[in-house]
Each structure stands twice: as structure tokens, then as C-alpha cells.
Amino acid sequence: MGERANIRDVAALAGVAVKTVSRVLNDHPYVSTKMREKVEAAMTELNFHPSVAARVLAGTKSGQVALIYDNHSPHYMHQIMMGCWDRCNAEGLRLIAQPVDVADPKIGEQVRGMVRETHVDGVILSSPVTDCAAVLNTLEALNMPFVRISPGTNHALTSSVFMDDVQAADDMTTHMINAGHRRIGFIIGHENHLASKDRLSGYCRALERAGIAYAADLVEPGEFDFDSGKAAAEKFLNLPNPPTAIFASNDDMASGVLAVAHRYHVPVPEMLSVAGFDDTTLAQVVWPPLTTIRQPVRDLADTATQLLLGDGGLEHRRLPHELITRESIAAPRTKMLTLRKKTENQ
Amino acid sequence: MGERANIRDVAALAGVAVKTVSRVLNDHPYVSTKMREKVEAAMTELNFHPSVAARVLAGTKSGQVALIYDNHSPHYMHQIMMGCWDRCNAEGLRLIAQPVDVADPKIGEQVRGMVRETHVDGVILSSPVTDCAAVLNTLEALNMPFVRISPGTNHALTSSVFMDDVQAADDMTTHMINAGHRRIGFIIGHENHLASKDRLSGYCRALERAGIAYAADLVEPGEFDFDSGKAAAEKFLNLPNPPTAIFASNDDMASGVLAVAHRYHVPVPEMLSVAGFDDTTLAQVVWPPLTTIRQPVRDLADTATQLLLGDGGLEHRRLPHELITRESIAAPRTKMLTLRKKTENQ
DNA sequence: CTGTTAGCGCATTCAA
């Protein structure tokens, strides 16, 4: 039971040449049905599973694809992984997920080592690795095919899939303006992610079109996490003239805003509207559920994988986003906001 | 730049035998410092990276470990992966994460194929794959070392790491009882996960010790997700004599309870206490933050990986849990709960 | 459509 059969054992049992077995394994066109059946029967009987290592060593392609990422949002990465995974599975490829640290100065080295060691046929890059020059240069020097998922810059430079972050942020801001808001706070995303800049641009564009002046005190930096959302919200709510709505560049930060609002007894959305971005599961789990932008993450991953496996031509695809309306946004009240902080338990 | 150097190139440049390079690569003890330095210099100069495939094919072990999982909680899996990943990285191993479907009748076949194809040296199983007989039998038949993370049953049967789910649920229930609660609703976890049974046992044990009769209408099934938490909460709150506290078997379901409470204007924790389990990031992001059990997920993953790499002896380790107190629990009010459902927007 | 042979890059015998 523990002994592993190899391709020669299969060939012997089926009474054919080794090469014929190899052809069956690789779905080679010129194999007669009779041969194929004999071989397949032998493979089943011997419980044969081809060694990836041997195929890599002997062949020109490995059937392996790497997904390189440095994203600390479990939800987002889960979707990316599953999207890539399903597509790879359907194509009979193995996916190797590889976390890295974009801040590491030796990241180029690391990626090169990993790519060479594993003999992957191609690489999928997830933001913000998509915009890491060291990695891009390394892959190009190795002449390794790669696709970028939601790169922050130079979409057209390499194959990539992405959504229109500027337009999406514009849509959300416009949605808030249409609800009657004039003072809309904005929390910027993590600076490593170039999408953060795009989202800010969309916010500005919508304000400008509506003839609302940009107010520096209504824009706070953030890091795509809960705590930075809370920090920004604290600042906004303590302003002499606080915003009636806050648009955070992702759902985690929007959740932070909600937590602060709850602590200060500011009713959402009656006194303060809140919007997120990404439509992670968070958006539906917090209270009230967040109006947010659905980024087609899984589709992006799936499409990226397809592009990688495609003809190798330079291709970039834009996938549509969607504004998801939930209960966190309402028309603004005119009444002034007063803060009454809840005492913390424990 | 694109040509890859092999071990012979390195040997030639360093002026040593191929075998010497191999020894350096594998940290073999008997190599003189001078030799080692020459070889390392050559490796750097040639930008040499050993082919995993070749090492696998020629050697007896592959330096690869598989993590097999079927868990749909992104938070949980993220921590598991990172725990395994860091440890593997420290030991110079490659981690291959492999999602599977425990409901698939051919899962045994799939796992065998995957294990044989990749030549992994060992396997880490995450719940509920830990309790999938087909997988366990396959691995044993292959004589493949494996460790289970939080198996639901037979801890001692194979190497495994886990926490005491019974005790943890007992702790939480006792905590609620000590706060004055007598009618405590309980939401069971997904039936695929055997930890669900343990958590229910702990709940029952605490009630019994406190002399509180088990009430069938205070125990609802769940599936570890937000929606089943909501469904259970709806039932509880519409009971003639609703509970003053609800203990959900994980944070996702507890979040569902909070959402329902908010919709019905039931103040938490003033009118209803809520507890979760797992201490995912959810627990801190929802309002009010959840009192919950911190499962040392990352430590479990790390420890599991260590056990796998250890001497191969059968070993099982229990790691300590922790009850995290946050604002979702307070002493119960005597006043009766009345429901006033909020009209849904949109 | 099918078979024969060489060799991918490394670790593993053995021998020195």
C-alpha cells in the first residue's frame, strides 16, 4: 500500500510504452481510445499519481502558479485565494500562495529565489505587491509571465485586472451628496496601496462637480484598519463643525467610525451617515449595515488567473463595481451634533 | 540573466566537487569553513537557487508540508495559515495550503493524489478535516506523518494540538451566571465541527453545577455564520419568556445576535447580554464589543507545525484559552423585554 | 498513432 507506482509500472501493466502513458497523462491528442483506456485502467489499479517534481524536472512547464501577496485583510485575501484556486483547479494547476513583506528591502531577492526554486510557470500579484518595483523588475528580468490584480499604477504596462476606484469613490460621494450631505468626511486608505490615491481622487472629483469646496479638516489619513478608522472618527466628531457623513476608504475603517459613533451616542444614520468600501462581510455584520462599494474581488482573481494562462498577450481588463445601498446612510439633520461619551465598562 | 545556474556550475566556479556544494546546501556537518565560504561565494555570484523539484526527486524528503483545510472563516484560516507559515519559514520549509471539501465523497482520493503528487513530508489538518475518516485513513495508509489542529475527537489517537472547548464554554456560561443571568440562550456551532458538541457540553455542565435546569427552548442550532446567529436570535427574542443573555458558539453568530437586537431596539448589554467565542477581529469591531473566548489559534498552528517536524512521537498538547471581557455583558434587568421592530430602509 | 533513448538537477550510495 505504501509503495508508489511509477510511470514504468503503469506502462508494463498496460502493455504499452512509457511514452504512451506520458501522452495520456498530458492529454496529448494522438492517442487511440483503446490505448487510453488500457492506460487509465492500469493507473487506477496501481493507484498511480504522477510526481510533480519529476514532471517539473523533465518538462518545460511545471503546472504551478504562484500567488504573491502582502495584504492583511483576511476577507479580501480569502476571496482572492479562492478565486485563483478555483480557476487553477479547473485547469489542473497547483496554486502556491506566498505571503511576502513589501517593506523588506530584499523582497526582490526573495521573490526571485522562490520563483526559481519552485519553477512556477507564472505569477499572480495582489496589491500592494503589484506596485513593488523590486518585484516587477525581478519578474521581468526572469522573463516570468505575471498578472497584476488591482495595481495602483500603470494598468496598461503589464497584464492586469482592476476596477475603477476613482469612479467608485466618485459614485459613493455623489450618492451622499444626493442624499443632501455637504460636509462629508473622508478617510484615506493605507499609503502602500495606490488605490488609496484613486479613492481620494474620486471623492474630490465628486465634490468639485457638485461645487462643494474641499475642506482639509474633513480628510484624515488611515491605514485600512479598524483602529485608524476610530482615530479619524474621533477627530471628525470633535470638530467645531463636524461632518454629517463620513466616507471611509474601506469597511474596516468604516466599522471603526461606527464604533466611535456608538460610544458617543451619535445615532447612525440619523445624525451621522457612514459609508465603506469593498463590501467585505464586515459591511453586513456591523450595525447599521454599511452602504459600501462592492469590488468584484473574486472575479478579479478569476480573471487574472485566466489572463495568466491565456495567450500571453498584454491584456488589461476593467471589471464593474457596484454601489450597495444599506442602512448606514440617510438624509442629514440640521440639528447640531453634541457629544456625550459613554463610560467604558470593565 | 535568464539562464539558471545549477549545482555543477557552482561547483565548477568554486573549484570543488558537486557533492561539496550539495553538502553546503544541506548544512551537512563535515564541511570545512574554507570550502563553505568558497561555495557560498559562488552561489551568490551565480545567483544560484536549488531546484526544489530536483531535490525532491533525488532525495528522501521534500522540505514541503501541506496544510489541508475546509474552513470558511477567513479570520480563523488566516491565523492558522500565518502560524504554520511562520514556523515553516523559520525551518526552511515550504507550506502548501490546500482547501478541500469534506463533504466530497472522493476526498480520500483527492488527498492521496495531492500528497503523492507533491511529495510532502507531512500534513497539517485543520478542523473539520481533522475528523474526516477518509482523510485520516488515507494518511495512515500512506504512512504519512500528520498533526491535527483542534480535532473534535480522539485527541490522543494521533499527534494533535487543541484547546479545552468544554472548559472554555463552561467558563463563559459561569461568567454569565455569576453576572446574575439565569435564562441563558445558547447557539450551537456547525455540526461538521466536533468542537460544537464540546461547547454545548460546557454550557450544560456550567448550568448543572449552578443548579439551573436545562431548557430546550433556550438552545438553538447554528452554522457558525452570521445568518444562523440572526435566525436563532429571532427565535429567542420572540419567546414568551426570552433569555436575558445569549451565548453563541462563535463570534459570527454572536454578531448576528447583535444585529437582531439592534433591529428590535433591544439595548445591549442593558437588556440583553451577548457572548461570542473565538475572539476573531469581529468581536472588537461590532457594537458593543463582544465578551468572548480567545482561542490561541496562531499558537495552535505554530505548535502543530513544530510537532510535525519533531521526533515523530505521538504527542498531544493542550493550549490555554482566555476569557476576554468586553462590553457586551452586564447584570440582567428584571424588566420584561418588549419588541418594537425597526422598519427596514431601502 | 506508437516506441526508444537521453537527460532535467540534485542526493545518495560508495570509495578515497
Next chain:
DNA sequence: TTGAATGCGCTAACAG
């Protein structure tokens, strides 16, 4: 402490 030969399991030419 170092080196020379053999082969892991498979695919790629080339031949039939």
C-alpha cells in the same frame, strides 16, 4: 573531510 558515479520519475526529441 572530500569526490565520482548512479538514478530518482518523467518529458522531449527523434524515429518507426
